[in-house]
Amino acid sequence: MDARQLKVEAARAALAHVGSGMRLGIGTGTTAEEFVRLLAEKVATGLEVVGVPTSERTAALCRELGVPLSTLEETPELDLTIDGADEVDPDLTLIKGGGGALLREKIVAAASDRVIVIADRSKMVETLGRFPLPIEVNKFGLRATEIAVAAAAADLGLSGPVTLRMTGSQPFVTDGGHFILDASFGRIPDTRALSNALFAIPGVVEHGLFIGLASTAIIASGDGIQTVHAARKPGSSIDHDVA
Numbered sequence: 217m218d219a220r221q222l223k224v225e226a227a228r229a230a231l232a233h234v235g236s237g238m239r240l241g242i243g244t245g246t247t248a249e250e251f252v253r254l255l256a257e258k259v260a261t262g263l264e265v266v267g268v269p270t271s272e273r274t275a276a277l278c279r280e281l282g283v284p285l286s287t288l289e290e291t292p293e294l295d296l297t298i299d300g301a302d303e304v305d306p307d308l309t310l311i312k313g314g315g316g317a318l319l320r321e322k323i324v325a326a327a328s329d330r331v332i333v334i335a336d337r338s339k340m341v342e343t344l345g346r347f348p349l350p351i352e353v354n355k356f357g358l359r360a361t362e363i364a365v366a367a368a369a370a371d372l373g374l375s376g377p378v379t380l381r382m383t384g385s386q387p388f389v390t391d392g393g394h395f396i397l398d399a400s401f402g403r404i405p406d407t408r409a410l411s412n413a414l415f416a417i418p419g420v421v422e423h424g425l426f427i428g429l430a431s432t433a434i435i436a437s438g439d440g441i442q443t444v445h446a447a448r449k450p451g452s453s454i455d456h457d458v459a
C-alpha cells in the first residue's frame with residue numbers, strides 16, 4: 217500500500233466515528249483532505265453534518281466538494297474533530313503545523329469533545345522532535361522572538377536551527393497573518409516544559425505541540441489499522457486503552 221492509500225485507510229476508519237447531526241472540526245493537510253473527500257461522498261448520500269474547517273485551504277476543499285460549513289463563531293462547541301499530525305508519540309502528544317495551520321487547528325481541537333488523529337505509521341515516534349517544531353510568531357519583533365526561542369530551548373538543554381518558514385523568496389504567512397519558525401531541536405523529552413517556556417515569550421502566538429488534546433489516534437500501516445486511545449488523566453473523561 218502506498219503512502220496515499222494509508223492516509224485514505226486511516227481517514228476511512230475515522231469516518232466510522234462520524235454520525236448524522238454531528239458538529240465536526242475538520243483538519244488540514246494531505247491526510248485530512250482524504251477525510252474530506254470521503255466525508256463529502258457520505259454527505260452526498262444523506263449524512264447530515266456541519267464542519268468547522270481549520271484553514272482556508274480546507275474550507276475551499278469542503279466548499280468544492282459540498283461539505284456544509286460553519287464557523288467557530290456560529291458553532292463554538294464541536295462533537296468531534298478529525299485531523300492529521302506530523303508526529304504522534306505513545307501518549308498521543310502531537311507535533312502539528314507542517315502545513316501552517318496549527319493555530320486554528322489547536323483552537324478547533326480545544327473546542328471539541330473528542331479529537332481523532334489520523335496518520336500513517338511513519339508518523340509514530342517514541343519521542344517527539346524528529347519533525348521540526350512549528351512555532352507561530354507575531355511578525356513584529358521577529359528577530360527578538362527568534363533569539364528568545366533559542367534561549368528558552370537552551371535553558372532546557374535543547375538546541376538546533378530555528379528557521380523562518382519561506383514560500384519561495386517570501387516568508388510563509390499563516391491564515392492568522394503570522395510567520396512560522398521551524399525549530400529543529402531534535403528529541404523533546406519534556407514537551408510540557410518546552411510548551412511553557414515558549415508561551416512565556418510574548419512574540420510566540422502558538423506552537424505545534426498538542427498536549428492532552430488528542431483522544432484517539434487511528435494509525436494505518438501495511439498490517440492494517442491500529443487504534444490508540446489516550447491514557448486517562450485524573451479528572452478527565454477520556455477512555456484509556458490501546459487496541
Ligand SMILES: O=C[C@H](O)[C@H](O)[C@H](O)COP(=O)(O)O
Binds near residue numbers: 245
Ligand atoms: O498545519 C498542518 C497540520 O498540522 C497537518 O495536519 C500536519 O502537517 C499533517 O499533514 P499531512 O497529513 O499532510 O502529513
